[in-house]
Amino acid sequence: MDRREFLKRMGVGAAATTAVLAGCDSRNNPVTGDKAAQGDIPTDKMTYRTNPKTGEKVSLLGYGCMRWPAVSDDSNAELDQEAINSLVDYALAHGVNYFDTSPAYCKGFSERATGIALKRHPREKYFIATKLSNFASSTWSRDASLAMYHNSFKELQVDYIDYLLLHAVGMGEGMKEYEARYIDNGVLDFLLEEREAGRIRNLGFSYHGDVRVFDHLLAQHDRYHWDFVQIQLNYLDWNHAKEINPRNTDAEYLYGELVKRNIPAVIMEPLLGGRLSKVNDHIVARLKQREPDRSVASWAFRFAGSFPDVLTVLSGMTYMEHLQDNLRTFCPLQPLTEKENAFLHETADLMMLYPTVPCNDCKYCMPCPYGLDIPGILLHYNKCVNEGNLPESRQAANYREARRAFLIGYDRSVPRLRQANHCIGCNQCVAHCPQRINIPKELQRIDNFVEHLKQGTL
Amino acid sequence: MLRKIRLTLAVVCFVLITLLFLDFTGTVHSWFGWLARVQFLPALLALNVIVVVALVVLTLLFGRVYCSVICPLGVMQDVFGWFGKKNKKNRYFWSPAKNVLRYVLLGVMIVAIVLGAGSLMALLAPYSAYGRIAQNLFAPLWQWGNNLLAYMAERMDSYAFYTVDVWMRSLATFCIAAVTFVLLGILAWRNGRTYCNTVCPVGTVLGFLSRYSLFRPVIDTSKCNRCGLCARNCKAACIDSQNHRIDYSRCVACMDCIGKCHKGAISYTRDRKQPNLAVEQDNRELVDKNRRQFLATTALLAAASAVKAQEKTVDGGLAVIEDKKIPKRSTPIVPPGAQGLWHVARHCTGCQLCVSACPNGVLRPSTRLNSLMQPEASYERGYCRPECTKCADVCPAGAIHRITVADKSAIQIGHAVWVKENCVPLTDGVECGNCARHCPAGAIQMVPSDVDNPDSPKIPVVNTERCIGCGACENLCPARPFSAIYVEGHERHRII
Incomplete structure (x- = not known):
């Protein structure tokens, strides 16, 4: 190094140091002191979509009331009404006006809690969606179904319902079950009359499972005039639904069918019960690198919200932080660009490489009559998949740590008596799973893996 | 020094x-x-x-x-x-x-x-x-x-x-x-x-x-x-x-x-000196337990039962799981390596080292008078897992001989017995087969309960020649409080 070079380097070095030190000075730093890094959430920037039938403006972010917070982690714990009230207040104040519940949610307590929270606000400020959740065969009779319908009014403390859905048609035995629940007992005709009478302002259905039921109901559109349809749509299910489960249907097809008939779509599971935010570290890095200021979840919401015929995107927000993060995404929604869309589809392809079980923790399968904690087991398994704690063999580099993390974590998240080895394969849960997971098969596969880990025979 | x-x-x-x-x-x-x-x-x-x-x-x-x-x-x-x-x-x-x-x-x-x-x-x-x-x-x-x-x-x-x-x-x-x-x-x-x-x-x-x-x-x-x-x-x-x-x-x-x-x-x-051989009698009475120690013991007992009660409340919104009860076994079960009841009785000092070492909650001290405090197996909390030989590894008295994992899979310490009245496919009308699925010896098969009807509910049949008595079936049986399949011990263990 000659003298000139030395002096040059010194000069550059000194300049750089000065700049860095200046950066450390709090006066030069824009986000220290009294200004938060993320900024406030605007109360008047919510993106709205118009219901073509009524012309009402529905917030693109809808509140899903399936995952209300409970007072404690104990699965027997009551719902935390105070927390629910403040979530509802905050959501309304920031422009959310669609609340989606069901008599089945939160062990049957969701409607009441939602009703109590909303009753504190003027009725015209929000839209209530609820469902006729007559899954159990004991509620298939006309009397039982109507009792459930009338009870919803009582629980929600309302005299009309904005959006009423036939709940999860296509599940269980498909067409046969749909007819037993709504056609043979004349319940659908009753609901049509109720719509005439104005007690139901919009009538629609939510669909899971057998696509023949979906096709059949849309084919009857001229007769029933569906005001909206609720479908599962996200960037994994857009065209990987068949790979996840051959009996599922790609969201691309479902949405396309609705657009053809000009029926607004309500989107459920945009985040797959959190599976699209609890992703593998590689995926997190990929998404965060592209948009460091946006959450991983925001990509999923922007994907669902970018479709023009979507009326609202439901998110079951348990915590204030979920709500705030989603409000940042929807106030206003920035639709995905074509490039971003392609990027997200590539991401979906990458995600498919991780063998997670498509459980969204909806708990429809619970309680298992033999005491298993089914979602607990599946979520622990998925967590280990995403954290790379699923060693392929004893030769794997991280075998010891992964084995420890998997087995100790398993005992922590699921009590021993509720673990997969107690699944007897009675198959009672299978009909309840909206994702159509073959639960006993998955549990026995996981149990087999656990046995190999325990015996050291992987 | x-x-x-x-x-x-x-x-x-x-x-x-x-x-x-x-x-x-x-x-x-x-x-x-x-x-x-x-x-x-x-x-x-x-x-x-x-x-x-x-x-x-x-x-x-x-x-x-x-x-x-x-x-x-x-x-x-x-x-x-x-x-x-x-x-x-x-x-x-x-x-x-x-x-x-x-x-x-x-x-x-x-x-x-x-x-x-x-x-x-x-x-x-x-x-x-x-x-x-x-x-x-x-x-x-x-x-x-x-x-x-x-x-x-x-x-x-x-x-x-x-x-x-x-x-x-x-x-x-x-x-x-x-x-x-x-x-x-x-x-x-x-x-x-x-x-x-x-x-x-x-x-x-x-x-x-x-x-x-x-x-x-x-x-x-x-x-x-x-x-x-x-x-x-x-x-x-x-x-x-x-x-x-x-x-x-x-x-x-x-x-x-x-x-x-x-x-x-x-x-x-090393100096030698005549040892003192004083032989005298002096009866000193043993001291009675004093009150404080008695209270301390009672407190310990109370604390133990309080913890048990707490365990029961964490069931949550899930189905309640009834505790399993110990079935009446005509012959007690002793762990593999123990060779049989007679061998344990001869060699075991009842030190509880095996009981402390058992990671599956299987071993506990016997309450029978002729084998009091010596280890005995039962399967309400877990079963004698195939990869574990801990009790045999720790026994200092040779009451449980050392065995390898491979040996263990061939030692018959008991055999499974089916109890028709408790079996879930018959009582609840659901499919089960959890015992057969988890049998490490492949000793259990599921067969239709009605010979003439292949679609009738399937029940387990035990090949007692292959059964090693590990208790996987008993422990994982969904029937509660008494399992529909349980293990009877063998007086003398056999190699199969």
Whole structure:
């Protein structure tokens, strides 16, 4: 190094140091002191979509009331009404006006809690969606179904319902079950009359499972005039639904069918019960690198919200932080660009490489009559998949740590008596799973893996 | 100096042996498992000639070093005595040996060993008594401490600690351990090594040998001024300072007297001197349990049951799971390697090391009178898992022989019996087959219950030739509280 070079380097070095030190000075730093890094959430920037039938403006972010917070982690714990009230207040104040519940949610307590929270606000400020959740065969009779319908009014403390859905048609035995629940007992005709009478302002259905039921109901559109349809749509299910489960249907097809008939779509599971935010570290890095200021979840919401015929995107927000993060995404929604869309589809392809079980923790399968904690087991398994704690063999580099993390974590998240080895394969849960997971098969596969880990025979 | 060496070695041995009973991860055992094997009675029962000869030679050379260093029960009494000493100094005094009691109890022990009366043997053996105390009284405290750490680790997302179940294996054994602990505590607190020199059969045997030991503390009559300080600090009550006599059959070579003597009159040397053979009777009544200790024991019991009650409330919004109950087995089950009931009865000292080591909640001390405190298997909490041979690894007495994992899969300790009335496919009308799915021996098949109807509910059939009695079927059977399939033990284990 000659003298000139030395002096040059010194000069550059000194300049750089000065700049860095200046950066450390709090006066030069824009986000220290009294200004938060993320900024406030605007109360008047919510993106709205118009219901073509009524012309009402529905917030693109809808509140899903399936995952209300409970007072404690104990699965027997009551719902935390105070927390629910403040979530509802905050959501309304920031422009959310669609609340989606069901008599089945939160062990049957969701409607009441939602009703109590909303009753504190003027009725015209929000839209209530609820469902006729007559899954159990004991509620298939006309009397039982109507009792459930009338009870919803009582629980929600309302005299009309904005959006009423036939709940999860296509599940269980498909067409046969749909007819037993709504056609043979004349319940659908009753609901049509109720719509005439104005007690139901919009009538629609939510669909899971057998696509023949979906096709059949849309084919009857001229007769029933569906005001909206609720479908599962996200960037994994857009065209990987068949790979996840051959009996599922790609969201691309479902949405396309609705657009053809000009029926607004309500989107459920945009985040797959959190599976699209609890992703593998590689995926997190990929998404965060592209948009460091946006959450991983925001990509999923922007994907669902970018479709023009979507009326609202439901998110079951348990915590204030979920709500705030989603409000940042929807106030206003920035639709995905074509490039971003392609990027997200590539991401979906990458995600498919991780063998997670498509459980969204909806708990429809619970309680298992033999005491298993089914979602607990599946979520622990998925967590280990995403954290790379699923060693392929004893030769794997991280075998010891992964084995420890998997087995100790398993005992922590699921009590021993509720673990997969107690699944007897009675198959009672299978009909309840909206994702159509073959639960006993998955549990026995996981149990087999656990046995190999325990015996050291992987 | 000698005393300091003795103290250091004793503390190290005591802590490590205690850890053998407390550590449920098995790491301590892989390093220091031999400490249990050098205990006199287990070595004798295991017919471990090398250890027995070594201990005999050790005693013949240095006196009852075994009692003051290796035996955990002896060291525990010293700990009590040490606390007692803080209260009142120079409080021991010479007393004549109670030889009749000593030799009668030794005789009882020998008869018990010869007849294979395991429960009596287990009651008298010193190492076993300590094992019971460690397993029943110390282990729960250790485990609760561990669970606290695990609770914190869970919150820090660390896998360094994991929770373990704290449960009482047998009320009878717990009570025996608690009573032993309290009685020994009082005896040691007041009079030092009373137990070792009147009750303990190992102490009697070693005492017989130590009369002839090469090295021993000797009083130099030319220096001694009969102040009696040595006698008042002798926890074995074996120094008759007035007559310059030491009862070497009772001296545990603790070296305390050597340091206490102001005149330097006592030394640990090879000098020979006529042993004191004073045989006198002096009936000293045992002290009643005092109230405080009684209350302490009750409190421990109450704490244990409170924890049990807490466990039941965490079921949450999930289906309630009824606790399994122990089925009535006509033959008890003993673990693989134990060879059979007769073998356990002959060799087991009831030290509870296997019970502490069992990670599956299978082993617990028996409550039957003829095998009291000896291990027995039951499958309500877990089953005898194929990859585990921990009980066989730890047994110091040769009651459970060492086996490999491969051996284990071929040892038949019992066989499964089907109970039609409880079987879920018949009672609930659902598919099951959980027993067949989890049988590591492939001994269970599911067949239609109606021979003529292949679609009828499937029930298990057991191939008793292949069944090894591990209890996977019983433990994982959904029927509660009594399983629809349970294991009957075999009196003699077979290799299949």
